[in-house]
Amino acid sequence: MLKVGLTGGIGSGKSEVSRRLASLGAVVIDADRIAREVVEPGTEGLARVIEAFGAGILRADGTLDRPKLGSIVFSDPEKLAVLNGIVHPLVGARVAELQDRADADAIVVYDVPLLAENGLAPMYDVVVVVDAADDVRIARLVELRGMARQDAEARIAAQASREDRLKVADIVVPNEGSLEELTARAEEVWAELTTRART
Known part of the structure; x- marks a missing residue:
């Protein structure tokens, strides 16, 4: 591999x-796509993001308002670090799972x-x-x-x-x-x- x-x-x-x-x-493993998956409604990831940033980052349908969250974190390194601390370990676990499924060659x-x-x-x-x-x-x-x-x-x-x-x-x-x-x-x-x- x-x-x-x-x-x-x-x-x-x-x-x-x-x-x-x-x-x-x-075999493409897309970290951005996985990062979206781990904060979909009903996930542990979304619950933790809401806990950190408040329910104001949700759209009316309960999905994450990514542009709104982006405007909060991309201008504040500390808030960005908090978000990364939530999302990155979840993404890492999913990436490892997908990698294990790929053929050896x-x-x-x-x-x-x-x-x-x-x-x-x-x-x-x-x-x-x-x-x-x-x-x-x-x-x-x-x-x-x-x-x-x-x-x-x-x-x-x-x-x-x-x-x-x-x-x-x-x-x-x-x-x-x-x-x-x-x-x-x-x-x-x-x-x-x-x-x-x-x-």
Whole structure:
């Protein structure tokens, strides 16, 4: 089993690379998706988040209002640490469960947004970083996700710097061009990963 850590700052295009690798045959374990699952209604995770931040972070239907919670934690490192302290252990347990189900010869790609921030690089055989300049990422968040510029800047500031992410990279996927260019680069990365998996 080849364990690949895939990361990139918000707006870098990491999710697109993750989707492409999955379509090529990778077993993708998406930490963000799992992080959403562990705070769904009725979970221990959501109960603990409500206990920490109050019922005001819920929508009328009882689901977590992620943008509202994000606006609270991304501008306050202490509150962000509280949230991470609740969610990360639950995500870790679910990731371990999914990993145990993968075939012994699988290429398992762990889609981990906060890989650099949490010092997780040593857990993987290979770290792939999807990289784009901050101004490119801000423009994407504003134009494609409808985020206010100030919120986009706060999200980027709350994450590791480009330099910190690049320090832990074994493979860098530059993404400031077209989707076609990114797809082609993802295919090159897959070829490299399959070669590494055989050695």
